[in-house]
Amino acid sequence: MRGNKLSQFGQQLFFVGPALLFFTLITIIPFLMGMYYSFTDWNGVSGNVSWVGISNFTSIFTNDPDFWSSFWFTVRFTVLGVVLTNVVGFFLAYLLTKPLKTRNMLRTIFFMPNVIGGLLLGFIWQFIFIKGFATMGDITGWSFFNLPWLGDATTGFWAIVMVFVWQSSGYLMVIYIASLSNVSKEVLEAAEIDGASRMQVLRNIIIPLIMPAVTIGLFLAISWSFKMFDLNLSLTKGGPFKSTESVAMNIYNEAFLNNRYGLGTAKALLFFVIVALITVIQVRVTKSKEVEA
């Protein structure tokens, strides 16, 4: 009996040990340390770390317009990014579940931007916004191409939205395709025989049946756009005048450019609370709309 207990412990150690060790070291401990450092004036370099109470948090709330403008940028970006990527992803999926000859090739193409990292995509698009669009403007004469795409707060915002949608809708397309192909053919045929129009079938049958995929699609798009960093770094560096600086970037700059690690961790903790709150609410709300077939 004793031997068996030991071997149970040995097995637990052997199988779960390695994963738990790295998880503790890299996620749990830093999370707890972050909670501590957010109440200090740690500058990342000196060994002297003193407790400053809640003053980091009060200064974020009362005296940090840059943080709140980056927060506002992130919120606007998230709302648009989430809606557009999901709508585009869904319609690509909806049309690519029809019996088209080039279906598989089209799916491969629409997903392709997704396998390339945000940093490289941002640089590719930087070239297109600067040189490609200028040339297209000369050829077509359309003023759309001659806007100051990366040099202005409004167009810079839309430039990032555009690249984000181009990059991310393919991923959501794959999820929606998987979900759409599970919708039973009989139900759809029955609706067609009953004389339902395309739009009616879409609105009253297909969308309710794929709500689990909508839950996931919204969840992913929210977390991607909230945590966005690589794309603005390579596309605009957060400029012009910090107008496209995301929260993730603001936290990064606070810690590593301004050497205010304490303040940076305080912002990071606040960021976690906001992200967690929003995703929990979103998943609750969309899950409640899921139905059984």
Added chain:
Amino acid sequence: MNAKSKGRWNIVIEVIMILLALLFLSPFYFLLANSVKSFGEILSNAASWPQEFMWSNYSNAWKLARFSEAFRNSFIVTVISVILISLFSAMAAYRMVRANTRFNQVLLLLFVAAMVVPFQTIMIPILKVVNIVGVNNSFAGLIITNLGISVPMAIFLFHGFIKSVPLEIEEAATVDGCNPISAFFRIVLPLLKPMLMTIIVLNALGIWNDYLLPSLILQAPELRTIPLATFSFFGQYTKQWDMALPALTLGVAPIVIFYLFMQRYIVEGIAAGSVKG
């Protein structure tokens, strides 16, 4: 609607989708076509087909961006991280399913909760931990960090999958004298192949493309992975498009080739991962 008009409608959709796909691909056309043009030609017309092909752009960029080094670094970090993530997660998830103790239930909850924590929330203290352990500015540091961050999601996915693997085969193996460890490696691990492929491709893509974490941990230029090398190259040759574009193409090529070969697994992996996630 009758079959004939349905067929015609599908052709219309097909044509529209092909045009849309070409629009989707157009950034890659701009990238590839301009990567082989002279600097003057890029400035005068960025949309045209190259008049003459300046392949020397590529050899220049290859050398200056230290691309072979960057490729090797990315490869080492990605392969080792992915192998260890899949192995350790599969092992942990297996044990957690088969020994469903209170401790393991709490642990699973902890892994799930950790998936909501944004990387930015823990990145600053992670650097402190990496320094204390003494693995900063090294592949070991980057690999360990990749492990700690990616293991929760992988365990969660394996956990869901293993619950559907029947117990009988393992029991038969145990009766035949297998101990739990060899039963896992010889019997269970091969059965996990579909989910294993999912975890491998998703993590390989994520780790290969990652910029932020390697930029924080690796300072030495000779350790740079592809995103880091591209970033610093771009900083030096901003607006020198005849250098920057071939470097970008070289950075993009490996992952696109990987995708074209592995796309079945990538797409299945995302679909499978999302249903569980």
